[in-house]
Amino acid sequence: MMDQKLHNFIENQQKLIDEELIAGIKELKIPTNLSESMKYSLEAGGKRIRPMLIQSVLNDFGKSHADALKVGAAVEMIHTYSLIHDDLPSMDDDDFRRGKPTNHKVYGEAVAILAGDALLTYSFGVLARMDNIEAELKLELISLLSETAGAEGMVGGQIMDLEGESKQLSLQELEQIHLHKTGELLRFSIEAGAILAEISQEERLILREYAVHIGLAFQIQDDILDITGTMEQLGKTAGKDVISEKSTYPSLLTLTGAQEKLQQHHDKALEALGRLSLQDDMLRRFADYIVNRAN
Template sequence: MTDTLKEYCRQKVACIDHKLELLLPKQGQYPPVILEAMRYSVFAGGKRMRPVLLMAAADAVNGRGEEYTHVAAGLEMIHTYSLIHDDLPAMDDDDYRRGKPTNHKVYGEAMAILAGDALLTYAFEVMGRQPDVLSDVLLRVIAEIAAAVGPLGMVGGQAMDLFSEGKQIGLQEIEYLHKAKTGALFKASIRAGAMLAGAGEEQLQDLTQYSDYFGLAFQITDDILDVTGNQAELGKPVGSDSKNQKATYVSLYSVDKAKSIAGEAVDGALNTLKFFGPEADILRDLAKYLLSRNN
């Protein structure tokens, strides 16, 4: 990671953490442990990648990425809800996430389901209250984020993932699964940043293509890390894909071939930014970083 990117992420993560702290309800009149359960997982050490991508895309367009923190915080709440539900006993049944006990291990299964539901719902309330953006732009952004994480996006991908466990699936299905399960929210984060910042049609198209390559490179490097990674750095056990007989780029190809496909995807991402100047350097650094990430 370049020093510029490191400093950028430090600043944006501080900004989004501050906003999440302000926005997430504290102990209310009655609702008991649910507010605590929501905060537990939101502040369990996430990298805030989706908010950072939103802000970096907005910065590439108008340099005002930090103005869109309501939508950025909403993205992080949605991401957190998806992790809480993925970890449930009925789903992946994980006891640890980022080195900490998962939500249902701390608060019980019923409260973990509700905390996830609450984060997903609250995200839409918070995003709807984003100030200083034209209402019709904000409405389009919210509908697009909802579509990205709904039955034809993230939740659909999760359903397909469950459905295909232990089955032989081909490259086309793997690509579809990843696009839905993780790619769609990355794409929506980047497009949301661009739209909120008032990107023109061509800029929006370029950033959309960037997001496709970014999502692909992210997923392949994720698959590689599950084989070559270090449990302490990852904060989760390695080898779980193979244990769960999940179809991945590595199970389909070799680690070396997967690395080379990831490299091509990053080149593709950089190429989509050719009409942007230095204002898109963070997006460039983020794409290049994927090839060296260790968590």
């Protein structure tokens, strides 16, 4: 489902980000239980899409940055903490994530909550201590991460999601949830790439459009896979949305309607990229992958 060039790029990036993530935790002098719990979720086989998007922006603008991996590690820590907290019994109450028992099933709820808190707190320290970037840009990244990961971004989206569970949502409400719950952190990654690449404000705004559309496309494909995928493919319980009667793109638009919507967002993402002078096509390949992925 993934073309070879993107596959190689991702595989290469995944290895580097995995090393960066674990190196960061290893140097901490902390209780064993806490570091084990943090590592467990960091090593649970995430796709590392967010760090990969940062590198893709740099790559497509013909740039590289010595601190890109650190920024990637920071956003991946935020993503990981959010999964740990989302899986808790009082939230989505999930026993499995990526085919493995969720953090609280292994370490208990208290340690899972604290491991999440620790990852969240650490991510800002990682950004503050980077070596190869000027102070003003570091502060811009920290401010952007706080905004996109916090109450106005991801955390706010999770609240909207919880509140929306028990009622029939409109398409607009569903979009608002996803724009916040998953979209904002993808926007961070894309904009972080733009900050590191030091491209123009105009180019950055176009990339933001791209981020919105791949974010929504990603979520629509998630909803579609929940219907068409198997537990083996997904690494988590399939069909959960249907059973819980949760509002999803297929439930609001039918499966065909959701697939059309997915294609529209894909096309708009490519249209945005078309307005940029890029030296490579990793962001385009990534948009294609989102539409075609099976897990």
